[in-house]
Amino acid sequence: MQTWRDGRGEAAEATEALRAALAALGAPERVLTALRPLVTNKGVAYVYVGMVRAELAEQMAEAMKAPAST
Numbered sequence: 001m002q003t004w005r006d007g008r009g010e011a012a013e014a015t016e017a018l019r020a021a022l023a024a025l026g027a028p029e030r031v032l033t034a035l036r037p038l039v040t041n042k043g044v045a046y047v048y049v050g051m052v053r054a055e056l057a058e059q060m061a062e063a064m065k066a067p068a069s070t
Contacts, residue, residue, distance in 0.1 A: 003043035011037035011045035018047055025059050027052075 015037040023032060036048040052060070 004039060004041070007039040007043035007045045008037065011039050011047060014045060015047045018049070021063065022056075022060070025056070025063060027056055031056065 015035050019032050019035050031052055034050045038046040038048050
Protein backbone atom coordinates (compact mmCIF):
# COMPACT_ATOMS: atom_id res chain seq x y z
CA MET A 1 0.00 0.00 0.00
CA GLN A 2 2.87 2.38 0.77
CA THR A 3 4.26 1.85 -2.74
CA TRP A 4 0.91 2.92 -4.20
CA ARG A 5 0.78 6.00 -1.95
CA ASP A 6 4.32 6.97 -2.94
CA GLY A 7 3.38 6.57 -6.61
CA ARG A 8 0.27 8.66 -6.09
CA GLY A 9 2.33 11.44 -4.54
CA GLU A 10 4.81 11.30 -7.41
CA ALA A 11 2.00 11.41 -9.98
CA ALA A 12 0.34 14.35 -8.20
CA GLU A 13 3.60 16.32 -8.09
CA ALA A 14 4.29 15.63 -11.76
CA THR A 15 0.75 16.67 -12.67
CA GLU A 16 1.14 19.99 -10.87
CA ALA A 17 4.53 20.60 -12.50
CA LEU A 18 3.09 19.93 -15.94
CA ARG A 19 0.04 22.07 -15.18
CA ALA A 20 2.32 25.00 -14.24
CA ALA A 21 4.44 24.56 -17.37
CA LEU A 22 1.39 24.42 -19.63
CA ALA A 23 -0.12 27.45 -17.93
CA ALA A 24 3.12 29.34 -18.67
CA LEU A 25 2.68 28.40 -22.34
CA GLY A 26 -0.83 29.87 -22.26
CA ALA A 27 -2.72 26.58 -22.38
CA PRO A 28 -6.49 27.00 -21.99
CA GLU A 29 -8.13 26.13 -18.68
CA ARG A 30 -9.84 23.07 -20.18
CA VAL A 31 -6.42 21.53 -20.88
CA LEU A 32 -5.14 22.31 -17.39
CA THR A 33 -8.18 20.79 -15.69
CA ALA A 34 -8.00 17.66 -17.88
CA LEU A 35 -4.60 16.68 -16.43
CA ARG A 36 -4.93 13.80 -13.98
CA PRO A 37 -2.48 11.96 -11.75
CA LEU A 38 -2.75 8.20 -12.21
CA VAL A 39 -1.04 5.30 -10.50
CA THR A 40 -1.08 1.59 -11.33
CA ASN A 41 -1.82 -1.06 -8.74
CA LYS A 42 1.97 -1.65 -8.60
CA GLY A 43 2.64 2.01 -7.77
CA VAL A 44 3.88 3.23 -11.16
CA ALA A 45 3.10 6.94 -11.54
CA TYR A 46 1.60 8.46 -14.71
CA VAL A 47 0.06 11.75 -15.77
CA TYR A 48 -2.98 11.60 -18.03
CA VAL A 49 -2.80 14.47 -20.51
CA GLY A 50 -5.61 13.64 -22.94
CA MET A 51 -6.08 15.46 -26.23
CA VAL A 52 -4.53 18.84 -26.88
CA ARG A 53 -4.78 21.00 -29.98
CA ALA A 54 -1.97 20.58 -32.47
CA GLU A 55 -0.63 24.09 -31.92
CA LEU A 56 -0.32 23.50 -28.18
CA ALA A 57 1.40 20.17 -28.83
CA GLU A 58 3.91 22.00 -31.03
CA GLN A 59 4.53 24.57 -28.27
CA MET A 60 5.04 21.74 -25.79
CA ALA A 61 7.52 20.05 -28.11
CA GLU A 62 9.46 23.28 -28.61
CA ALA A 63 9.56 23.90 -24.86
CA MET A 64 10.89 20.39 -24.27
CA LYS A 65 13.62 20.89 -26.86
CA ALA A 66 14.74 24.23 -25.40
CA PRO A 67 17.86 24.05 -23.25
CA ALA A 68 17.18 24.32 -19.54
CA SER A 69 17.86 27.77 -18.16
CA THR A 70 20.33 27.94 -15.27
